[in-house]
Amino acid sequence: MTLTVRDIYKSFGDIKALCGVGFEASAGHPLGLLGRNGAGKTTLMRIIMDILKADSGEILLDGKPLADARTAIGYLPEERGLYRTSRIGEQLIYFARLRGMDAARAKQAVSDTLSRFGIEEYINRTPETLSKGNQQRVQLALAMINRPEILILDEPFSGLDPIGTAQLKEIIRDYAAQGHIVIFSSHQMPVVEDFCEDIVIIKSGRVVTKGHLNDIRNSYHSSRVFIRACGDISAIAQKHGDVSAKNGGIVCALSNDADANELLADLSSSGTQITHFEIIRPSLEEIFISSSGEGGNAQ
Amino acid sequence: MNRFFIVFSRELRETLRSKPFIIISAIMALCLAAIALLPLFGASDGEKNEPVSGADNIYIHNCAVSENSDRETVEKLAEALPYISFSAAVTDDTSQYEALLEKYDAILVVRSAGDYDCYEKLSLGAQSIKYLFDDALTSICRTDSLVQLGVSYADAQSVLSANISGRSFFVGENLFGKMICNYVLVMLMFISIALYGQMVATRVASEKGSRTMELLATSASVRELLYGKVLGVGAAGLIQISVFIVSAVFLLNISSGSGISTIAALAANITAADIVFACAYFILGFLLMAFLFGGLGAMVDQLEDLSGIANIPVYIFMAGYLIAVFSTGSGSVSPLMVFASYFPFWSPVTMFSRMSAENVANWEVIVSLAILLASCLLAARVSVKLYASGMLRYGKAPGIKAILKSINQKKGN
Numbered sequence: 001m002t003l004t005v006r007d008i009y010k011s012f013g014d015i016k017a018l019c020g021v022g023f024e025a026s027a028g029h030p031l032g033l034l035g036r037n038g039a040g041k042t043t044l045m046r047i048i049m050d051i052l053k054a055d056s057g058e059i060l061l062d063g064k065p066l067a068d069a070r071t072a073i074g075y076l077p078e079e080r081g082l083y084r085t086s087r088i089g090e091q092l093i094y095f096a097r098l099r100g101m102d103a104a105r106a107k108q109a110v111s112d113t114l115s116r117f118g119i120e121e122y123i124n125r126t127p128e129t130l131s132k133g134n135q136q137r138v139q140l141a142l143a144m145i146n147r148p149e150i151l152i153l154d155e156p157f158s159g160l161d162p163i164g165t166a167q168l169k170e171i172i173r174d175y176a177a178q179g180h181i182v183i184f185s186s187h188q189m190p191v192v193e194d195f196c197e198d199i200v201i202i203k204s205g206r207v208v209t210k211g212h213l214n215d216i217r218n219s220y221h222s223s224r225v226f227i228r229a230c231g232d233i234s235a236i237a238q239k240h241g242d243v244s245a246k247n248g249g250i251v252c253a254l255s256n257d258a259d260a261n262e263l264l265a266d267l268s269s270s271g272t273q274i275t276h277f278e279i280i281r282p283s284l285e286e287i288f289i290s291s292s293g294e295g296g297n298a299q
Numbered sequence: 300m301n302r303f304f305i306v307f308s309r310e311l312r313e314t315l316r317s318k319p320f321i322i323i324s325a326i327m328a329l330c331l332a333a334i335a336l337l338p339l340f341g342a343s344d345g346e347k348n349e350p351v352s353g354a355d356n357i358y359i360h361n362c363a364v365s366e367n368s369d370r371e372t373v374e375k376l377a378e379a380l381p382y383i384s385f386s387a388a389v390t391d392d393t394s395q396y397e398a399l400l401e402k403y404d405a406i407l408v409v410r411s412a413g414d415y416d417c418y419e420k421l422s423l424g425a426q427s428i429k430y431l432f433d434d435a436l437t438s439i440c441r442t443d444s445l446v447q448l449g450v451s452y453a454d455a456q457s458v459l460s461a462n463i464s465g466r467s468f469f470v471g472e473n474l475f476g477k478m479i480c481n482y483v484l485v486m487l488m489f490i491s492i493a494l495y496g497q498m499v500a501t502r503v504a505s506e507k508g509s510r511t512m513e514l515l516a517t518s519a520s521v522r523e524l525l526y527g528k529v530l531g532v533g534a535a536g537l538i539q540i541s542v543f544i545v546s547a548v549f550l551l552n553i554s555s556g557s558g559i560s561t562i563a564a565l566a567a568n569i570t571a572a573d574i575v576f577a578c579a580y581f582i583l584g585f586l587l588m589a590f591l592f593g594g595l596g597a598m599v600d601q602l603e604d605l606s607g608i609a610n611i612p613v614y615i616f617m618a619g620y621l622i623a624v625f626s627t628g629s630g631s632v633s634p635l636m637v638f639a640s641y642f643p644f645w646s647p648v649t650m651f652s653r654m655s656a657e658n659v660a661n662w663e664v665i666v667s668l669a670i671l672l673a674s675c676l677l678a679a680r681v682s683v684k685l686y687a688s689g690m691l692r693y694g695k696a697p698g699i700k701a702i703l704k705s706i707n708q709k710k711g712n
Contacts, residue, residue: 046691051516075517081510086313097305098518142514 001027001062003048003150003181008057010043010205017043018054018205025150025198030172030182032196032213032284036292040205041185042078045152048183049073061149071100074148078155078185080139082127088138089114089123092145099146106145113141117171133164140168150181157191169195189285199284201291209291217281220290225252225260228276229267236266249276302523310531314498315538323494324539331547361403363387368409372439376409379435393418407432412440481573481655485648487540488581489620492647493613495536496588499529503596503686504605512597512690521687526679529589536585576664577651583671584647588612590678594685598692612644619645623652632656641667643674 003025010018018040025031035041046052048059050069059066066072083091089110096106114120117137127135136159143151153172157165173195176182186192192199199216201209209216223241227233228249237243240263241254252263260279267274282290314320362383364373377385389399389406396406400420405428408416415436417429438459445455503525506512515524591612599605619639626636632653639649640659646667653659 049517051513051691070518070520073517075514077510077513079510079513081512081514083506083511084509094305094309095514095518098302098515 001149001179001181003183004058004060004063005044005048006058006060008044008047008059009055010040010047010052011055016205018047021057021202021205021207023200023207023210025181025183027149027179027181028176029197030176030184030195032192032199033183033185033202034187034192034199034288034292035202039202039292041202042154043205044202045075045154045183045185048150048152049075068100070098071146072148073150073152074143074146076140076143076151076153076156078158080135082135082139082142084128085126087124087126088130091127092138092142095142096145099148101146109145109147113145117141118167132159133161136160136164137168140171144175148180150183151175152183152185154185155187156184157186157188165191189283189288193284201288203292209287213284216287220282220287223254224280225254225263226250226276226278226280227252227267227274230273230275233267233270233272233274236270236272237263239266251280302519303527306519306524306527307531307534310502310528311534313502314532314535319498320535320539324542327539327543328546331543331550361387363389363399363403363406365389365391365406365408367391368407369411372409372412372415372436373407375412375439376407376432376435379438380431383431404428412436412443481651484577485620485623485651487543488577488584488651489616489623489648491536491540491581492584492588493616495532495585496592496612497609498536499532499589500592500596500605500609501602502528502532503593504599504602507597507599507690508601516690521683521690525590525593525683525686529586529593533582533585533589537582540581572661573654576654576668579668580647580650580671583668583675586675587643587647587671587678588616590675590682594682594689597686597689599689615644619648623648626652626656641670643671646671 004022005024006022008018008021009016021040021044023031033041033044043052047054047057048069050059050066059069061072082088092110092113093103093106096109097103101109110123111120114123117140119134119137119141122130122134122138127138130138136156140153140156143153151172156168156172160168169191172182172184184192184196193213197213198211199209199213200207211219226246226249227237234243234250237250237252240258241252243250243252245251254260254263264274264277267277362385364385364387366388373385377383385407387403389395389403391408393408396418397420399406400418404419406418408418413436415432417432419428441459442452442455445458446452450458503512506515519527592609595608595612596605599608619642622636622639622645626633626649636649636653636656639645640653640663642649650659650664650667654664
């Protein structure tokens with residue numbers, strides 16, 4: 001199952017919010033949708049969910065337009081949205097029914113989902129009586145109540161403690177592994193790095209980076225090298241760039257015109273025994289800053 | 300359509316269970332019970348003031364007469380008014396009368412049959428009893444005059460006390476009874492439409508404030524959400540009003556204590572057409588206001604911001620109510636009233652006032668309803684645009700310019 005976002009354009013008056021955005025998200029491979037505030041992520045998610053209409057472009061599921069985005073997509077908004085004083089069970093049944101379930105199936109689905117999240121005892125409580133972590137679980141349960149084909153999560157782990165984050169990660173990971181499409185938006189780069197295999201970075205309404213995370217990392221020119229050796233290699237390394245000590249070795253930040261292969265050749269010819277030589281691949285945060293910052297360019 | 304019914308049934312259920320709804324119902328029930336049953340309690344209190352026969356239910360027993368009053372005239376007066384005691388004679392000093400009136404119902408200073416003073420105690424809602432003495436003394440004067448002209452006293456009395464057997468019949472429509480009924484309907488309609496319309500705005504604004512609206516928008520279309528909400532709250536309002544009317548009739552029938560009650564007499568002035576028109580005006584008037592309130596409710600971020608923006612339709616609607624009330628009071632139909640009975644924001648309340656003041660042709664009512672229906676459809680379209688635009692808008696409360704811009708926006712913007 002593949003979600004195809006093709007050539008989406010959207011303007012609000014004179015403001016161009018999205019300019020030809022396109023990417024694919026596959027079942028089982030969570031996709032990280034990244035971008036700075038105002039980049040156009042929320043507008044794009046609203047268009048996918050059919051809350052907003054695009055000026056042009058297509059949203060396709062397995063090559064066909066979505067029959068009913070409201071039953072096919074589950075959404076967890078960044079700002080939590082629950083009726084504060086209504087019982088959780090009633091709210092979930094209401095949303096399950098809006099998403100196409102009959103009353104009996106909705107009731108069963110609520111019971112099953114709350115059990116899966118380990119919060120079945122909250123069925124008769126109101127959200128205002130729950131902790132933030134449990135409210136977030138209820139919110140995620142609501143997004144997944146009808147087992148939608150596509151799950152869109154906007155900052156799902158914000159405000160959660162590490163244990164709560166790990167629990168929700170596990171649930172979402174399982175859900176993706178069961179053959180669902182998961183689109184994930186967050187500013188917590190380590191979480192996205194840990195969670196998503198594919199990423200799309202949007203800047204000013206344009207896709208500037210997209211693809212498999214490892215491929216993207218490999219495509220980035222690496223400018224840092226970690227070296228361990230039996231002897232002092234600082235002097236040789238300094239010819240190629242700035243050197244700093246780290247974990248019993250050195251990190252050499254190569255200067256613009258330097259090359260890691262040339263450094264390795266120099267070290268080998270010096271006769272020093274090299275025990276570890278590793279090109280440090282850029283982290284997602286570095287890729288994000290590089291792509292989304294002032295100097296980022298569309299790929 | 301199915302989603303519409305899901306939203307509709309939830310809104311209906313939540314409105315019926317909401318605290319404001321329960322509180323209003325309880326207060327109204329207590330008020331109705333108090334108004335209807337108070338006469339029963341009043342009738343059973345310990346005081347034994349029986350109405351005096353022949354005195355038009357005026358409660359008067361003891362009448363004092365000043366010492367220097369014309370004795371002969373007082374005697375004739377006592378003869379003419381046998382149910383009043385004139386035995387006591389009191390001082391001529393009027394400064395003491397206030398104290399004496401604690402004891403007597405009235406004090407008379409009778410100089411002659413054609414010249415007298417009547418002192419009564421001033422009290423709230425008091426009915427003067429002077430007309431009793433006026434009638435009696437006029438009769439005495441005339442009898443004396445006839446006697447002086449040579450007619451015997453018995454003949455003179457016979458002539459003056461000749462009884463006329465006359466009956467009064469009203470034919471055609473009882474416009475006064477109809478005016479009372481219509482006035483009650485107008486008031487009920489105004490309160491209900493404003494109240495339930497605002498309830499829609501409140502619910503929409505609180506959904507937006509709690510960010511539930513964005514989640515709802517991912518589960519149902521704007522039309523399904525807005526129409527379900529408006530009709531759900533409206534149905535709750537209709538149920539409440541029906542319960543009030545049925546219980547009012549029931550309670551007032553109990554309080555009347557007889558088969559033919561005042562309510563029954565008033566209700567006889569309401570025709571089936573009146574009931575049909577009343578229902579149509581209530582439903583369409585509510586829909587017009589509720590759609591606008593729903594759209595405007597989505598334009599604000601928080602419930603607290605609602606009062607400013609929601610007052611606009613309330614003020615417009617209230618102008619119609621004032622026209623209706625003043626027109627009902629004057630009993631005439633002005634050109635403004637005729638115009639108001641066609642103007643969609645005002646016609647739900649003003650047409651009924653017009654109907655109480657004159658006979659309005661059915662075609663006029665139908666034209667007015669058609670204009671109101673067209674306005675409702677337009678309001679529904681406008682409110683869908685406002686709702687769609689407002690549900691994703693956060694920040695400072697919009698002004699008129701921003702609202703008009705939202706209405707003119709293309710779908711999906």
